[in-house]
Amino acid sequence: MIARRIFIDWRTSQWIHIRRLSSSRIPEMPACDHQPSVYHGESYDVVKKVISSHVAPCQVPFYKKPLMMYEGYGQWLWDHEGKRYLDMFAGVATVSIGHCHPxxxxxxxxxxxxxxxxxxxxxxxxxxxxxxxxxxxxxxxxxxxxxxxxxxxxxxxxxxxxxxxxxxxxxxxxxxxxxxxxxxxxxxxxxxxxxxxxxxxxxxxxxxxxxxxxxxxxxxxxxxxxxxxxxxxxxxxxxxxxxxxxxxxxxxxxxxxxxxxxxxxxxxxxxxxxxxxxxxxxxxxxxxxxxxxxxxxxxxxxxxxxxxxxxxxxxxxxxxxxxxxxxxxxxxxxxxxxxxxxxxxxxxxxxxxxxxxxxxxxxxxxxxxxxxxxxxxxxxxxxEKLQENALQVGTYLIERLGALQLDHPSIIGDVRGKGLMIGVELICNPETRKPLPVPQMLNLFEDIKDMGVLVGKGGLYANVLRIKPPMCITKADADFTVEVINRAIKKSKLQNWQNKEYVFCNGI
Ligand SMILES: Cc1ncc(COP(=O)(O)O)c(C=O)c1O
The missing domain is CATH 3.40.640.10 (Type I PLP-dependent aspartate aminotransferase-like (Major domain))
Structure with missing residues (x-):
């Protein structure tokens, strides 16, 4: 259930209405009318082995278990097992109008x-x-x-x-x-x-x-x-x-x-x-x-x-x-x-x-x-008025992320950007703005992916979630993204991050 609340935005001192997330609800991915085909190609393990032996080792894919993408449509990607992802990074801000646009x-x-x-x-x-x-x-x-x-x-x-x-x-x-x-x-x-x-x-x-x-x-x-x-x-x-x-x-x-x-x-x-x-x-x-x-x-x-x-x-x-x-x-x-x-x-x-x-x-x-x-x-x-959509949905998403920052001020240091060029800077100390340590950041990043949303990361300390989706996304996609990030942050806060090892890091 979604409850409504009103608060004073301490940045603009204007009254704004923000929908607050109920902590109990499992984020539900918006529907998609595209039926992906079934992947019959080379196995995940073989592809991984070939990539690790024959592709330049500086080109490290994201995630502990890298994703093998098979099909795309609009703002959606499917992996080789048919799992659907909301692509909020668009291949690093590149798929501007949607995957495989007809x-x-x-x-x-x-x-x-x-x-x-x-x-x-x-x-x-x-x-x-x-x-x-x-x-x-x-x-x-x-x-x-x-x-x-x-x-x-x-x-x-x-x-x-x-x-x-x-x-x-x-x-x-x-x-x-x-x-x-x-x-x-x-x-x-x-x-x-x-x-x-x-x-x-x-x-x-x-x-x-x-x-x-x-x-x-x-x-x-x-x-x-x-x-x-x-x-x-x-x-x-x-x-x-x-x-x-x-x-x-x-x-x-x-x-x-x-x-x-x-x-x-x-x-x-x-x-x-x-x-x-x-x-x-x-x-x-x-x-x-x-x-x-x-x-x-x-x-x-x-x-x-x-x-x-x-x-x-x-x-x-x-x-x-x-x-x-x-x-x-x-x-x-x-x-x-x-x-x-x-x-x-x-x-x-x-x-x-x-x-x-x-x-x-x-x-x-x-x-x-x-x-x-x-x-x-x-x-x-x-x-398709995609620039207008970037403005409308982007502004909505930035404002919702701003509301999320108010819920998690100890971990979200800044929400910024314009249109669908958005950054969420994660920190561990709001006073000093000390970046969120890499292990915690990367774990959050994994959890967001596991719940079906693909975002990027960047900044000198790799502590900024980068959100730059295809410009065809909807407000429902924005809501889903915010719910997923919220849930990942809540989970992260419950964990003990002392001395956690996480060796994998990719700075993009
Ligand atoms: C702002 C900016 N300029 C230039 C480039 C280089 O583009 P390419 O990777 O297509 O060579 C990038 C790539 O990420 C970029 O983000």
Whole structure:
């Protein structure tokens, strides 16, 4: 049974109604009308053995007993035994419109039958159709598209363009960011978990992350989310964010201390909301001021929209729009192809033309099948109003998670995000915000999966539950997710965590 209660939200001081969970009810998974087929393939044990012998050992799957997924539909996944899961992580924020969407399947199979590959040595109409649609979604002067195969490739290309265009070399990125695994992308990525003990390439500077929850500055009105960080009061006047200015000083310090006098910079790159870093949001005005500073020093501003693009943040199609900024280059990946390997760099004609200084070629980028899929994804987002759904269901889910935080303030330190880009930061001490220890975190993570919900984890301490589902989820799916997390937390609180061993850890 669900009881209703009314409470004062201590973050916004507004009366809001929240449905409270009855502790006795076992969460019931919402119905699904798709009938999955029966798996007749290779056994779980054989697949596991082959993967552990022949797949690079850094690619560790989630969970003590990794899941072997067999079929997907909408927001649902089935494992080889036919068990159904609610996919609230979407293959790391990638399955934007739902697994095996019929319109994507049909566009891909039709294009495969018609023409599967060309490379840019010939023109082909699918590319024309797709780039026309894509640039319509962007500010007018971002009109030139270079299609690639992944987010990392998009990052690499964006840096190359910025360096060629400005004649400068240094790239500034935020600490706690993730921009990819290839050389330049990894050098701009600033989390120890993702850095190898080899000398990094020159020309990358990491600046203090403007993290209003965990960073040194930030208050209750700093961020653009239905829920504010509750721990610190905000003393600032409207429109004048002191935390934002403090973090900006750190960026100014880069020009004062790390670059040559009157130094120029090639580019500044930032995610609109940090993804792998644990759904971290910046003070509202930070990016605007940072962009002004970078432009003042002749640099180019790159918005990494690999996770936040294509409507995921709900209120806007692109995350950067929520910050009131206009980037010079936008990088895209993940949700662009609903799981098909695609990426894109979109920029201004004068920046794009810098690549003409040499030949630049990409065998698969702009492949006709990829373009057909990309077009279908854009169509479905519009036809099914998925951005609007991300806003409505996402806001509802964030508010429900906020209510859950009030029930478990000793373990839920922060609930944040926008639309369906959500983070739940787990802690063991609300005063110090000390992260929940890994064994407890991972056990919770297992329990959530056992009850049928797949979420991700992230943040430097892997203590943030990351919720980034396909944008077709419903309020019933949101309710189910909250009930499952609630139950897992309650169970976790009853256990004794002293000296518990849990060796498995995967930082994604
Ligand atoms: C924000 C961001 N940028 C870039 C990338 C790299 O994308 P890919 O893994 O497709 O190379 C990722 C991947 O997780 C990402 O989250």
């Amino acid at each position: 319109k994507v399947v049909s566009a891909a199979s039709h294009q495969m039958r018609c023409l599967g590959h060309t490379t840019p040595i010939y023109m082909q109409p699918r590319l024309h159709e797709y780039v026309t649609k894509l640039v319509e979604k962007l500010p007018k002067d971002l009109s030139v598209v270079y299609l690639v195969n992944s987010g990392s490739e998009a990052t690499e290309l964006a840096f190359l363009m910025a360096r060629l265009h400005t004649g400068a070399y240094d790239i500034i990125s935020l600490k706690n960011s993730y921009h990819g695994g290839s050389q330049a992308a990894a050098a701009s990525t600033a989390m120890s978990t993702w850095r190898y003990p080899v000398p990094p390439p020159a020309g990358y500077i990491h600046v203090t992350n403007p993290d209003v929850y965990r960073g040194p500055w930030g208050g209750s009105r700093c961020r653009d989310s239905p829920l504010a960080p509750g721990q610190r009061k905000c003393e600032c006047d409207d429109g004048n964010c002191a935390a934002s200015d403090k973090y900006l000083e750190k960026l100014e310090d880069i020009f004062r201390f790390s670059l040559p006098n009157n130094g120029r910079v090639a580019a500044f790159i930032a995610e609109s909301i940090q993804g792998i870093g644990g759904t971290v949001q910046y003070p509202r005005t930070y990016l605007r001021k940072a962009y002004d500073l970078i432009h003042h020093h002749g640099g180019i501003c790159i918005a990494d929209e690999v996770q936040t693009g294509f409507g995921r943040t709900g209120g806007n199609f692109w995350g950067f729009e929520g910050h009131g900024v206009q980037p010079d280059i936008v990088t895209m990946g993940k949700g662009i192809g609903n799981g098909f390997p695609m990426g894109a760099v979109v920029t201004k004609p004068e920046i794009a033309s810098s690549l003409k200084k040499a030949l630049h070629f990409n065998t698969f980028g702009g492949n006709p099948v990829a373009c057909a899929i990309g077009s279908a994804v854009l169509n479905v987002i519009a036809e």
